Amino acid sequence: MSNNNNGYPTSLSAWTTVFLLMLAYVLSFVDRQILSLLVGPIRADLDISDTQMSLLMGFSFALFYTICGIPLGRLADTRSRRGLIAWGILVWSAATAACGMAKSYMHFLFARVGVGAGEAALSPAAYSLIADSFPPERRASAISVYSMGIYLGSGMALLLGGLVVKFASTQGNTILPLIGETRPWQLIFLVLGLAGVFFSLLMLAVREPVRRGAGAGVAVPFSQVGRYLMANRKTVLLHNFGFAFLSFAGYGSAAWIPELFRRTYGWDMPTVGLVYGSIVAVFGCLGIVFGGRLADVMAKRGKTDANMRVGLYSAIGALPLVLLFPLMPSAVWAAILLAPAVFFLSMPFGVAPAAIQEIMPNAMRGQASAVYLFVITLFGLGVGPTAVALVTDYVFGYDEALRYSLLIITTVAVLAAGVLLWLGLKPYRQSVEHLQQWAAERA
Numbered sequence: 001m002s003n004n005n006n007g008y009p010t011s012l013s014a015w016t017t018v019f020l021l022m023l024a025y026v027l028s029f030v031d032r033q034i035l036s037l038l039v040g041p042i043r044a045d046l047d048i049s050d051t052q053m054s055l056l057m058g059f060s061f062a063l064f065y066t067i068c069g070i071p072l073g074r075l076a077d078t079r080s081r082r083g084l085i086a087w088g089i090l091v092w093s094a095a096t097a098a099c100g101m102a103k104s105y106m107h108f109l110f111a112r113v114g115v116g117a118g119e120a121a122l123s124p125a126a127y128s129l130i131a132d133s134f135p136p137e138r139r140a141s142a143i144s145v146y147s148m149g150i151y152l153g154s155g156m157a158l159l160l161g162g163l164v165v166k167f168a169s170t171q172g173n174t175i176l177p178l179i180g181e182t183r184p185w186q187l188i189f190l191v192l193g194l195a196g197v198f199f200s201l202l203m204l205a206v207r208e209p210v211r212r213g214a215g216a217g218v219a220v221p222f223s224q225v226g227r228y229l230m231a232n233r234k235t236v237l238l239h240n241f242g243f244a245f246l247s248f249a250g251y252g253s254a255a256w257i258p259e260l261f262r263r264t265y266g267w268d269m270p271t272v273g274l275v276y277g278s279i280v281a282v283f284g285c286l287g288i289v290f291g292g293r294l295a296d297v298m299a300k301r302g303k304t305d306a307n308m309r310v311g312l313y314s315a316i317g318a319l320p321l322v323l324l325f326p327l328m329p330s331a332v333w334a335a336i337l338l339a340p341a342v343f344f345l346s347m348p349f350g351v352a353p354a355a356i357q358e359i360m361p362n363a364m365r366g367q368a369s370a371v372y373l374f375v376i377t378l379f380g381l382g383v384g385p386t387a388v389a390l391v392t393d394y395v396f397g398y399d400e401a402l403r404y405s406l407l408i409i410t411t412v413a414v415l416a417a418g419v420l421l422w423l424g425l426k427p428y429r430q431s432v433e434h435l436q437q438w439a440a441e442r443a
Contacts, residue, residue: 029153062382073370088121093196100189144292144350151284162273238424245417247380265331291347307355315418
């Protein structure tokens with residue numbers, strides 16, 4: 001049975017594609033986020049500061065993720081999306097393994113660049129595949145299920161990192177053939193890299209759906225994409241930077257919350273990994289799926305700006321929570337407030353890319369998604385963790401001030417996101433109408 005009479009793939013085929021892409025996203029986020037729970041041993045072995053560590057967690061990865069994202073997004077509009085994703089998995093997995101062989105800070109930094117370059121192939125191609133597998137009224141939910149990989153992967157990274165710290169305290173280093181003596185934090189990168197190489201073979205089970213919608217199957221010059229984006233520049237800017245500020249708050253806090261529980265509340269890392277990893281996996285997934293379903297329900301009721309509205313609602317819900325949780329007198333109360341904070345901050349990360357699909361012609365979706373990912377990754381992941389570290393290192397000047405750095409950075413970012421997304425509602429509705437007119441003119 002097909003999804004409807006317009007020739008979309010069967011429900012089984014479409015959801016199989018989403019599930020496999022979600023697993024790829026899980027793997028990418030395990031590789032990306034594992035560092036947040038390994039701050040202590042990596043800092044000790046490489047003799048680096050919080051700011052240098054933040055560059056490994058954010059900027060080094062994000063810089064090449066964004067640089068490579070736009071040309072890879074263009075390939076997603078014109079070449080095999082399945083093949084592009086498979087090659088991307090191979091590249092980032094090899095780079096992850098290289099992280100496990102790092103003997104110096106610069107070696108680690110360059111390996112993280114490779115992880116970013118490889119992962120840039122995934123999401124633009126995945127968004128395009130999903131958009132061609134589901135009708136418009138189901139896309140936000142489907143993309144939200146794919147985007148669950150963010151929180152499943154981050155949660156697994158935290159749980160895995162906690163186990164590594166526990167293993168390190170009891171077993172010490174491991175001797176591997178050809179590689180030699182390996183510290184526990186290095187071993188986890190080697191295992192993840194090997195797992196990624198094998199996982200890339202699963203991409204053979206993904207079927208390429210027929211490209212559909214306005215401009216489907218037509219290769220357009222990048223100058224035309226640029227003109228279309230410029231014609232919708234107010235929507236694009238308010239959308240991209242509104243969601244980027246939410247990403248800034250999310251990535252900035254996620255990178256340092258494990259250290260907050262260690263430095264402020266005295267928890268050990270296995271405990272932090274278990275508690276925070278569970279919160280991220282459960283409440284992050286609930287939030288992102290709820291956001292997608294809410295957007296689809298509002299869209300069926302005629303709200304053409306539903307995806308943007310969900311982003312606005314998430315900022316409103318998160319604001320009091322990010323203001324309060326770093327100030328809690330105990331770890332238990334901090335964790336209790338952190339759960340709904342993660343829920344609200346996760347809500348927009350399925351609807352944000354879905355919003356792009358609804359205002360762009362088919363032949364421009366991958367490139368427009370890459371521009372969106374460029375902004376949220378460079379600004380959110382690239383700057384967010386470093387902003388927290390800079391405030392801790394250079395404004396307060398002592399490690400235990402991390403709670404105040406988190407409060408300042410996340411509160412300002414969430415407030416800015418709410419303002420920008422509210423201002424973007426009307427321009428977004430106009431961009432939806434603009435695409436309809438553009439398609440009618442070429443019909």
